[in-house]
Amino acid sequence: xxxxxxxxxxxxxxxxxxxxxxxxxxxxxxxxxxxxxxxxxxxxxxxxxxxxxxxxxxxxxxxxxxxxxxxxxxxxxxxxxxxxxxxxxxxxxxxxxxxxxxxxxxxxxxxxxxxxxxxxxxxxxxxxxxxxxxxxxxxxxxxxxxxxxxxxxxxxxxxxxxxxxxxxxxxxxxxxxxxxxxxxxxxxxxxxxxxxxxxxxxxxxxxxxxxxxxxxxxxxxxxxxxxxxxxxxxxxxxxxxxxxxxxxxxx
Amino acid sequence: xxxxxxxxxxxxxxxxxxxxxxxxxxxxxxxxxxxxxxxxxxxxxxxxxxxxxxxxxxxxxxxxxxxxxxxxxxxxxxxxxxxxxxxxxxxxxxxxxxx
Numbered sequence: 001x002x003x004x005x006x007x008x009x010x011x012x013x014x015x016x017x018x019x020x021x022x023x024x025x026x027x028x029x030x031x032x033x034x035x036x037x038x039x040x041x042x043x044x045x046x047x048x049x050x051x052x053x054x055x056x057x058x059x060x061x062x063x064x065x066x067x068x069x070x071x072x073x074x075x076x077x078x079x080x081x082x083x084x085x086x087x088x089x090x091x092x093x094x095x096x097x098x099x100x101x102x103x104x105x106x107x108x109x110x111x112x113x114x115x116x117x118x119x120x121x122x123x124x125x126x127x128x129x130x131x132x133x134x135x136x137x138x139x140x141x142x143x144x145x146x147x148x149x150x151x152x153x154x155x156x157x158x159x160x161x162x163x164x165x166x167x168x169x170x171x172x173x174x175x176x177x178x179x180x181x182x183x184x185x186x187x188x189x190x191x192x193x194x195x196x197x198x199x200x201x202x203x204x205x206x207x208x209x210x211x212x213x214x215x216x217x218x219x220x221x222x223x224x225x226x227x228x229x230x231x232x233x234x235x236x237x238x239x240x241x242x243x244x245x246x247x248x249x250x251x
Numbered sequence: 252x253x254x255x256x257x258x259x260x261x262x263x264x265x266x267x268x269x270x271x272x273x274x275x276x277x278x279x280x281x282x283x284x285x286x287x288x289x290x291x292x293x294x295x296x297x298x299x300x301x302x303x304x305x306x307x308x309x310x311x312x313x314x315x316x317x318x319x320x321x322x323x324x325x326x327x328x329x330x331x332x333x334x335x336x337x338x339x340x341x342x343x344x345x346x347x348x349x350x
Contacts (some may be wrong), residue, residue, distance in 0.1 A: 032299075038328060042324035045320040047319065157295075
């Protein structure tokens with residue numbers, strides 16, 4: 001590992017542990033595979049083979065200028081899974097990463113063991129309240145970031161400078177904002193087709209919480225569990241998040 | 252009675268510092284002393300994704316796997332943020348010491 005070339009890009013990937021396979025996906029803009037690497041992934045890796053990767057344009061994966069639509073990002077996942085494990089894989093996604101996992105499960109139901117949707121936003125164009133956020137000048141973006149993310153970025157230092165550069169790249173130089181806004185909603189009739197067990201994990205005070213309730217109604221074998229915190233509950237309550245993931249994946 | 256292949260603390264520290272300089276690849280990192288006391292976050296302002304890359308390089312060099320995820324799983328999120336170079340060096344030395 002740690003780089004895998006598929007779908008025309010070089011992806012930063014990490015595989016940890018051994019056991020039944022699990023792939024974990026982070027959210028857009030402010031995320032990369034460190035979200036799971038420093039929270040739930042090590043604990044899951046004690047009993048699972050865990051695949052982590054940086055989505056296109058994020059972390060150490062190639063900075064693609066386009067392809068931020070759900071179909072292309074789902075193809076990225078499909079290609080990475082092909083080289084990862086032949087067994088059905090469980091998927092854990094946060095935010096837009098959850099939508100990629102969900103879209104893959106709809107496309108390849110026979111390949112998915114279990115599915116965890118952590119604070120998935122629907123319709124996808126609502127992801128991270130993206131349109132309001134991308135309209136801000138870069139210096140305002142830092143202030144508009146959610147508290148758990150801001151806490152890890154001391155103001156003015158190297159990390160926050162690089163972080164804002166990465167944001168600016170995605171927002172100003174790629175098709176990202178257009179792709180997200182153009183993404184259609186997933187109809188309930190499609191969600192009703194999901195055949196695997198689905199855990200909807202949502203932040204108690206997240207703006208996305210009503211989406212969790214909608215998914216619970218629309219997906220046949222689903223349950224909804226609330227975790228204290230907002231959209232970034234995996235960072236706010238990492239131990240509890242890990243415990244819920246382990247219980248569901250081992251259940 | 253140490254294993255003949257057990258690296259010394261200085262060797263691990265030098266290897267780690269070399270990897271760090273490769274990953275960060277910015278002029279300032281060559282000038283900064285990297286010691287056991289150096290904090291990844293406060294002193295180096297290392298990005299979390301750069302720490303992941305460092306851990307992977309060290310894993311490939313020193314051949315630890317389950318021990319590392321176990322060690323990481325045992326740390327609180329705040330402890331990981333506050334991690335010093337020395338903690339990682341000591342972890343690697345522990346993996347290599349005879350049980």
